Amino acid sequence: MVIVGVIGICxxxxxxxxxxxxxxxHPERGTQRTLGAGARAGGxxxxxxxxxxxxxxxxxxxxxxxxxxxxxxxxxxxxx
Numbered sequence: 001m002v003i004v005g006v007i008g009i010c011x012x013x014x015x016x017x018x019x020x021x022x023x024x025x026h027p028e029r030g031t032q033r034t035l036g037a038g039a040r041a042g043g044x045x046x047x048x049x050x051x052x053x054x055x056x057x058x059x060x061x062x063x064x065x066x067x068x069x070x071x072x073x074x075x076x077x078x079x080x
Contacts, residue, residue, distance in 0.1 A: 035058075
């Protein structure tokens with residue numbers, strides 16, 4: 001269920017970044033801040049469990065950043 005949510009957020013951010021590039025940065029940063037809080041909370045687990053629990057949040061945050069930047073990059077390459 002979480003994977004579907006992250007994919008949905010990535011799609012929304014990519015579309016938002018394509019149509020409104022300047023206004024897409026605030027939702028992107030807010031999403032990354034939320035995922036960073038989850039990563040920090042998961043990282044407080046002892047030992048290797050901390051890395052295991054925080055890794056999905058790190059990779060989700062990276063995916064959110066890539067989808068936003070991809071939308072802005074595609075918009076920049078458009079001829080109009």
